[in-house]
Structures are given as C-alpha cells and as structure tokens.
Amino acid sequence: xxxxxxxxxxxASSFGMRARVALAAKxxxxxxxxxxLFNKSQLLLESNPIHKQIPVLIxxxxxxxxxxxxxxxxxxxxxxxxxxxxxxxxxRAQARFWADYIDKKLYGAGRKIWSTGSGEEQEAAKKxxxxxLKQMESQLGEEAFFGGERLGFLDVALIGYSRWFHTYEMxxxxxIQEHCPKLTQWVKRxxxxxxxxxxxxxxAKIYGSMVEYRKDVLGIHTP
Ligand code: GS8
Numbered sequence: 001x002x003x004x005x006x007x008x009x010x011x012a013s014s015f016g017m018r019a020r021v022a023l024a025a026k027x028x029x030x031x032x033x034x035x036x037l038f039n040k041s042q043l044l045l046e047s048n049p050i051h052k053q054i055p056v057l058i059x060x061x062x063x064x065x066x067x068x069x070x071x072x073x074x075x076x077x078x079x080x081x082x083x084x085x086x087x088x089x090x091x092r093a094q095a096r097f098w099a100d101y102i103d104k105k106l107y108g109a110g111r112k113i114w115s116t117g118s119g120e121e122q123e124a125a126k127k128x129x130x131x132x133l134k135q136m137e138s139q140l141g142e143e144a145f146f147g148g149e150r151l152g153f154l155d156v157a158l159i160g161y162s163r164w165f166h167t168y169e170m171x172x173x174x175x176i177q178e179h180c181p182k183l184t185q186w187v188k189r190x191x192x193x194x195x196x197x198x199x200x201x202x203x204a205k206i207y208g209s210m211v212e213y214r215k216d217v218l219g220i221h222t223p
Contacts, residue, residue, distance in 0.1 A: 005030035008056040015067035016055040017160030024195035026079040084153040099157040105132040114171040117220045133180045162187040166203035
C-alpha cells in the first residue's frame, strides 16, 4: 500500500546479499540500487552518514543500516508466516552470536586472502578462514540448515560469503570443499531454493571483478 522500498547495494557484497535473500524469502518487492563505492551517491551518504557503506534498506524514506540489523528489521516487518529468527529467546541469542562471529572472522580472513599475493600472511588468513568455516560446520551438525528444517537467520547471514569461496580458492590456491565437505553440501542445499540462488551474485562475476581489482589497484597478478 504505497510502500517504497529501496536497497542500496553492490553486486559483490556478501552483506548486501543478506538483505536480498531475506527480502526474497519474505516475498517483498523492492527497488535494487547498485552503488558505486568509489564515487558514493548523495543518497548513500545521506542514508548512512556514519559508515557510508552499503547495504542500506530505505523503507518509506527511512534508512536502516548494517546488514544484520537489516535482516532483523525485515524479519520483524514482513511476512510473519516465514520467520527467519528462531522462536525461542535462547535460540535467537545463539543465532545472533554466530552471525556476529561470522562477521568478526570471515570478512577479514577472506579479504586478506584476496588482497595478499601469497606468503605467510595469506597462509595465516587461509588457516583462519578454514577454522571459521569448520566451526560453522560443527554448528550445523546433522541439520539440513542452520535454521533446522528450513532456511533461517544464520543461513541468510552466511550464504552470501559462499559466493566468494571461488575467489578465495583461486587467490589462495586451496579447496574449501576439501576442508569443509559438509558446509559445501549446505551451500548446495541453499542454492536449490530458487529465491536464494536468484538473489545471489554469480561467483564468476565476483572473481572477474577481483582479478581486475588485484591487477589495477593492488598490482597483484592472479594466476
Ligand atoms: C559492513 C558493510 C560493508 O563492509 C554490514 O552492513 O554488515 N558491517 C557492515 N560494506 C562495504 C561493501 S561490502 O564489502 C562498503 O560499503 N564499503 C565501502 C566503504 O567502506 O567505503
């Protein structure tokens, strides 16, 4: 009813992918607005004056920032028939803990893998990434999804990173599947859900853009 919803995003952002998947899970229509992060729009600067980062969800002119907060907002506002957070307060606290853990560990380790050519720093980042993913694997246990029988908050929080796995592997010369077969199966299960695969960016597109970025900005040749 006259609702206006805009997502300020960037195609490669695992944070933005969270918002895309959550909105799709809830069946909410929105306007996608790709942002140039090297030349930030007035709308982005005004909507997120503190961090000046995407994603930002602008709901009827009011901006909501920070991807995990956006996820909770989406969960509270739309389609209560499909809750993302679990029902029990303790389970909710656990889901939030692990989502926070993912952001504290995965983003930094992943970034180090693609932004360093090779060497000790990259080896340490690869080790940290694998340890983090293994930790997530043990959280998953024998469940189909982190949300149990169906996709939930933590699945949505993590799935965007999987689109970067190819880039990590190519830049780091290692195989995530080899170390984390169960998590690889989980990724496959998530991608079998149409609204998930349709919301995510093709890993080849992310890798292509990173090869360019490494060459042009970091001066690193990608094998
Ligand atoms: C992180 C967003 C972020 O890093 C969240 O939303 O969860 N904690 C935030 N956004 C990046 C793009 S994705 O790597 C961004 O907007 N970078 C531009 C900049 O920092 O100038």
